[in-house]
Amino acid sequence: MQNNQDSCIPNGWIGGFPPANSPMQYPTRDLTSLPMLGNMDNINFLQRQLGVKWPEFSWETQKGNVNPQRCYQKFAPYISRVGYTDEGRVYSVICPQQGIWLKDEICLNVEVTVTGQRGWVNETTKEIAVDMTVEGKIWFTPSEHQGDKIKEIWPLLRYSLPTFPLDKENAIRVITHLPGNPDQPIFPVNKGISPEFINPPFALHESEAFSTGYIAVEIGDIKMTKDPVVDDFNKIIMRAFNLGSGNMLQPGNILSWNLWFTEPALVNKLEWKNHAEYWRKSIDAHHGSPGGDGTNARYFDGTYFNPEQYAIDEIIEEIIAYIKSHL
DSSP: OOOOTTSOOOSOOOOOOSOTTSSSOSSOSOOTTSOOBOTTSOGGGOOEEEEEEEEEEEEESSTTSSSOOEEEEEOOTTSEEEEEOTTOBEEEEEOOEEEEEETTTEEEEEEEEEEEEEEEEETTTTEEEEEEEEEEEEEEOOGGGSOHHHHHHHHHHHHSSSOOSSSGGGOEEEEEEBTTBTTOOOEEEEESOOSSSOOOGGGOOTTTOSEEEEEEEEEEEEOOOSOHHHHHHHHHHHHHHHHHHTSTTOTTOEEEEEEEEOOOEEOOHHHHHHHHHHHHHHHHHHSOOTTOOOOOOEETTSOBOOOOHHHHHHHHHHHHHHHHHHO
8 A cells, every 4th residue: 555645756757758859849748759558468567656646536327317417426535546667667557446235135346447558757847648548337236245135046147158247357347438539548647637527625635636637438339258147147137236326337428537546555466466366355354454544425506426226126126027027
């Protein structure tokens, strides 16, 4: 865990990326001359990091309606980090991951998996320019953390011939892309905070943050598995997830998040490599994040989002009925 928010910026910053002979005219937001790199392929190059202590997410709960009712939710502290070299080249981005309960019956893991990235950080000017590709993943937590109804039918899910989303390897995969351009999977992390909507005071951290960045990604459809039993089941789970989260991953919705960074810190490469597994085990063990929990989703006026409980009850019964009828 990064916990240096009260310390001085460590020595070692050199800067100078991209170099003077690069096709990029520094500083630039155009990163097309850099290759998209696998997110976990170059961890040995990491030396420094910017931690996102305040990851403030936002989305519309009623996409397409006259009154879309935008929600705001701070995820767990340091759920994301940007790792780079002493010269400023970015080589890895730690992705958001958290757990979500559907009442007391179903618990799911939710992860925004970074599949590729490129970019740079400048500690002197506090600028950041990163491109990413990501994939949303949703899967069940272990059976002991499900409610009694799901526990009764868990063996059917676990030992059936179809492969259901019971772990990350077999997760429901949600396609994402640049807003308004479904053919472009690459989207930018820009400097500042999103200009597309107004933020409530509880989602602002100017006096505390070292720097800022923002992301906006459009949610696409889920990937089909070619097994109709699993595909139809996954569609029900996605409906359940969106009921419980306020349509966070509804197709066509724009999921945005403002990144409020703490000051630079050094990278522990082993910790970075094991970060995702460490968080996942923490979530699996007690439905919590190792750095502390985030907040519940709220509207601009501070009113908390509350899912319609009868709709959650109905879809839980639909999930159970589907499993019993198909297995």
